[in-house]
Amino acid sequence: MKVGNKIRKYRKSRNMTIAQLADKSDLSVGMISQIERDIIGLSVASLWKIAKALEVSVGDFFEENLDKDRYVVRKDNRKQLQLANSSAIYELLTPDLSWNIEFLKITLMSGEHSDDKKISHKGEEVGYIIQGELLVKWGNREFLLKKGDSIRLDSTVPHRYINTGPKKSISIWAMTPPSF
DSSP states (O other): OOOHHHHHHHHHHTTOOHHHHHHHHTOOHHHHHHHHTTOSOOOHHHHHHHHHHHTOOGGGGSOOOSOOOSSOOOGGGOEEEOOTTOOOEEEEOSSOSOSSOEEEEEEEOTTOBSOSSOBOOSSEEEEEEEESEEEEEETTEEEEEETTOEEEEETTSOEEEEOOSSSOEEEEEEEESOOO
8 A cells, every 4th residue: 555645645634845844754854755655665563653643643544444333343344554565464354443443454475574673552452363474573672573472562562573484474563552
């Protein structure tokens, strides 16, 4: 999914210039301009910085859900976010982020990772590996998780996920409060 148009829409609705967004998000003017035109890829960390600067959640950049059910998310109708230059897919398993918990399915191809560097955010998260394996780097520690393994983390400690296995990794994550 390309998020440039949505970022531009939120920026303009706040009467914010590209320079103001760049300053608030600690990114360059050129980078914001290229992101809005979907010329360059966007990391999860940069997406979080932009969302924070625009005072929206990262979830607001997810595709619109056609089924407006407040309780059920149909398998073929999940909100998805796939960042440019990445095969990582984030699927929202709840209808929205209005409650105090976020529920995600994350698919990473072999060698893919959640971001180039560790990120941190308020809250806690738990993850369960459905398929493949995932190396979780959390602070100074590393945990190699395989199918059937689960983990609980303090999200304020910088962390990232890397698929070190030979096939795709599929995992389910619950986070509170919602960070996407």
